[in-house]
Amino acid sequence: MEKSEEEKIVIVGGGICGLATALALHRKGLESIVLEKSEKLRATGACIIMQPNGWRALHQLGIASKLRQTALPIQSGHYITVKDGKHTDLLVGNGGECRCLRRSDLMKTLAEELPPNTVRLGCKVVSIKVDANTSAYSILHLHDGTMLMPRVIIGCDGVNSVVASIVGLNSSRHFSTCAIRGVTHYQTLHPFGTAFYLFDKDGVRLGLLPINHNDVYWFLTRKLTSTADSMVSKDQKLIKESTVEAIKGFPNHITEMINNSDVDSLHLTDQMRYRAPWDLLRTKFCKGTVTLAGDALHAMAPFLAQGGSASLEDAVVLARCLSQNMGIALDPTGMKAARAALDQYAKERKMRVFWLSLETFVVGTMHDTSALLVRGLCIITLIILFRDKIANTRYDCGRL
Ligand SMILES: Cc1cc2nc3c(=O)[nH]c(=O)nc-3n(C[C@H](O)[C@H](O)[C@H](O)COP(=O)(O)OP(=O)(O)OC[C@H]3O[C@@H](n4cnc5c(N)ncnc54)[C@H](O)[C@@H]3O)c2cc1C
Structure with missing residues (x-):
């Protein structure tokens, strides 16, 4: 230099x-x-x-x-x-x-x-x-x-x-909480308009915000399971599976949103x-x-x-x-x-x-x-x- x-x-x-x-x-x-x-x-x-x-x-x-x-x-x-x-x-x-x-x-x-x-x-x-x-x-x-x-x-x-x-x-x-983030693309308009939603069940929280009329950003926070999550964080398919598992009982359109998320966008932060x-x-x-x-x-x-x-x-x-x-x-x-x-x-x-x-x-x-x-x-x-x-x-x- x-x-x-x-x-x-x-x-x-x-x-x-x-x-x-x-x-x-x-x-x-x-x-x-x-x-x-x-x-x-x-x-x-x-x-x-x-x-x-x-x-x-x-x-x-x-x-x-x-x-x-x-x-x-x-x-x-x-x-x-x-x-x-x-x-x-x-x-x-x-x-x-x-x-x-x-x-x-x-x-x-x-x-x-x-x-x-x-x-x-x-x-x-x-x-x-x-x-x-x-x-x-x-x-x-x-x-x-x-x-x-x-x-x-x-x-x-x-x-x-x-x-x-x-x-x-x-x-x-x-903290002993971890965060998972991702983006879902909708072919037609997504159903969330311009609103932020936060769903909460037994310590699992899922938030979502529209980026534009077709793309939605979502994040999930839940308790960290240190050994499993450090492994999950390395594989985006596993991140999706563990997210679907965590939101059992959430409304169907939320589960669908996670299932349809872009795998490449998924990221798990195991140490907040x-x-x-x-x-x-x-x-x-x-x-x-x-x-x-x-x-x-x-x-x-x-x-x-x-x-x-x-x-x-x-x-x-x-x-x-x-x-x-x-x-x-x-x-x-x-x-x-x-x-x-x-x-x-x-x-x-x-x-x-x-x-x-x-x-x-x-x-x-x-x-x-x-x-x-x-x-x-x-x-x-x-x-x-x-x-x-x-x-x-x-x-x-x-x-x-
Ligand atoms: C799960 C999660 C969700 C978040 N959501 C939000 C949100 O919605 N809104 C918000 O405002 N904030 C949010 N944040 C916080 C936000 O992401 C950070 O505050 C922000 O990215 C910090 O930017 P930074 O540049 O300080 O650090 P970083 O983005 O970490 O950048 C540091 C850079 O330094 C480089 N670097 C490190 N060490 C060296 C070295 N020795 N030599 C040269 N380069 C080096 C790294 O490669 C990296 O590029 C979130 C954080 C997390 C974990």
Whole structure:
């Protein structure tokens, strides 16, 4: 790689957050490179529910209107208990724009807006050396022996981040619930209109959202059976069979939807990982000129469907902080300016990601536990702290 990398901002990981961060920086006139370990950009898990706060961030990135053309707005929500057919309205769409995007559409749109050669595929970061007390650059080592000394390093390398330990975060934890996701294509119009449905029976939950008038995204959460599920996760036919098995007793049109799903779209996540909220409170989010964004910082199991939207918010806030500070000549190397930017980013994001992580933790624990006392405590906490269920979607990350 060229010598001029020393001046650049290096982003580790080319997932949603890495690409969004590179795009946000590009919009602010800051050059960056994205190092992605895979040989191509991957979009695991078919679709992503994008909530109003995520759309605000996409708008700032300048790609909201393009993505709107690929997905219908979700206008209502229905919660159905399968045993008695009881129906309750859910607050979806009432709080603002909510759509279900194909992950591949989102990744492609982000990547297409980047300058050529921003993303370097097949570049696995194996370690980082930081000297937080001097003005020296941090050193980044790649699997092929290449060394880089970028001005700023942003770890967007997901739940098993190598960058997170540098910043002082413990490994992420996981719930004992697993998630299966897939897409079903209907030759004629599907019967769900523009509504989100959530079916619940004995701890098995199946949610579905239309992507457009012919394609429906669905997800199922149920208790993890560790040995069986790690085997099932490797075979998409087995994923379908285990899903059909889990939804015995669900309405016929739901079973049909699973049976007709596109096998290639199926994915089982056997470890729904999360960052403990108290870990986020106790760490600084950055060390020297190294910081984190996206799941690497705040992995959150998908109970609120907020991980992706929060990652886009990180991208916007981080690029804003860097562009506000890096133009100021505080020192010849620019290290002071970079540190000031990262401190500002940490300050802006800390409580936002703490509250999201706390709500996710409480909802996840409530689904996970079989202890009545723990479940009761979770319900009380939710009533006291999170009575307004869509408050987290009203957040505005501000202008880029
Ligand atoms: C079952 C499930 C359902 C979800 N549903 C939703 C939803 O509906 N709505 C929502 O908003 N969020 C949802 N999420 C969360 C959302 O998927 C994540 O928050 C989001 O994808 C995080 O993006 P990221 O870029 O931070 O991480 P990732 O997507 O994990 O990307 C990390 C990238 O870094 C690369 N990488 C890793 N290590 C290295 C290395 N050492 N060197 C170089 N590259 C590296 C990886 O290959 C990968 O490409 C869901 C999550 C799960 C598990």
